[in-house]
Amino acid sequence: MTRVLFVCTGNVHRSVLAERLLAARLPPGSAVRPESAGTQARPWSGMEASTRAVLEELGGDGSGFAARPLTAQLVAGAALVLGLAHEHREAAVRLAPTALRRCFTLKEFVRLAAGGVDTVRGGEGTATTHGDTPDGQVPPVVDGFDVVVAATAGRRGATAPVPPADDDISDPWGRPRSVLYGCAREIDGTVSTLARLLGDGASSEPNLREKQGPGPLDHALEDRPERLRRPTLSGPSATNNHPRYTARSADPITDGGHTRGKPW
Numbered sequence: 001m002t003r004v005l006f007v008c009t010g011n012v013h014r015s016v017l018a019e020r021l022l023a024a025r026l027p028p029g030s031a032v033r034p035e036s037a038g039t040q041a042r043p044w045s046g047m048e049a050s051t052r053a054v055l056e057e058l059g060g061d062g063s064g065f066a067a068r069p070l071t072a073q074l075v076a077g078a079a080l081v082l083g084l085a086h087e088h089r090e091a092a093v094r095l096a097p098t099a100l101r102r103c104f105t106l107k108e109f110v111r112l113a114a115g116g117v118d119t120v121r122g123g124e125g126t127a128t129t130h131g132d133t134p135d136g137q138v139p140p141v142v143d144g145f146d147v148v149v150a151a152t153a154g155r156r157g158a159t160a161p162v163p164p165a166d167d168d169i170s171d172p173w174g175r176p177r178s179v180l181y182g183c184a185r186e187i188d189g190t191v192s193t194l195a196r197l198l199g200d201g202a203s204s205e206p207n208l209r210e211k212q213g214p215g216p217l218d219h220a221l222e223d224r225p226e227r228l229r230r231p232t233l234s235g236p237s238a239t240n241n242h243p244r245y246t247a248r249s250a251d252p253i254t255d256g257g258h259t260r261g262k263p264w
Contacts, residue, residue, distance in 0.1 A: 004035065010173065012173065018187050039070050039088055050177060055184065058188050075095050084171075107167045
């Protein structure tokens with residue numbers, strides 16, 4: 001499974017919506033597992049009522065959710081970390097500096113990836129587990145998915161800069177429901193694009209490449225020197241069907257023994 005971690009402040013609105021809406025937009029058989037956390041979140045079972053209402057209105061599933069604070073272990077174990085604003089990306093990098101090239105804002109990643117990669121195509125055997133990596137170590141490579149993350153990181157300094165606010169999604173906390181709904185629609189549009197960019201790059205369906213045929217990235221991967229290629233996996237590890245997300249408990253997970261932030 002390939003973990004994509006969304007980060008906001010309270011793990012109440014933005015990152016929750018991004019996690020569950022990406023799960024709803026991914027193709028069947030995807031090995032991408034969306035998750036979320038908050039820089040100032042407190043462990044809490046259940047989804048905030050207004051968030052769940054707009055999520056389900058847009059076709060997402062609000063069941064089995066629990067808010068949790070962001071930790072270095074969560075950052076280190078994710079293949080891709082997407083903050084909903086710059087401060088969330090920066091918080092993730094402070095916790096796990098070695099994850100710098102895997103940390104973006106959501107809109108930044110989509111903007112850069114859409115400009116450089118049409119579709120991520122990893123094919124059979126490329127869904128490698130990210131989650132048991134010791135703190136401070138980079139997760140193992142997943143051909144296709146990690147290739148596009150690395151390529152997108154390379155474009156970060158090679159494209160014209162945009163105003164920082166353009167890559168942020170504003171916090172709807174304490175605002176009217178119409179603002180929350182507008183935020184949800186913006187997130188939905190962005191993660192829908194993200195799902196298309198990822199395509200079948202982390203698919204756990206074994207015959208997806210045969211059905212769709214090779215794509216541009218397939219040829220690029222084949223052209224790599226032999227020493228850079230990784231063997232194709234086979235057997236159960238390559239084809240396990242992982243859930244797009246799993247219910248999680250509200251067991252206290254603290255950052256340095258403390259929970260911080262707003263009283264949610």
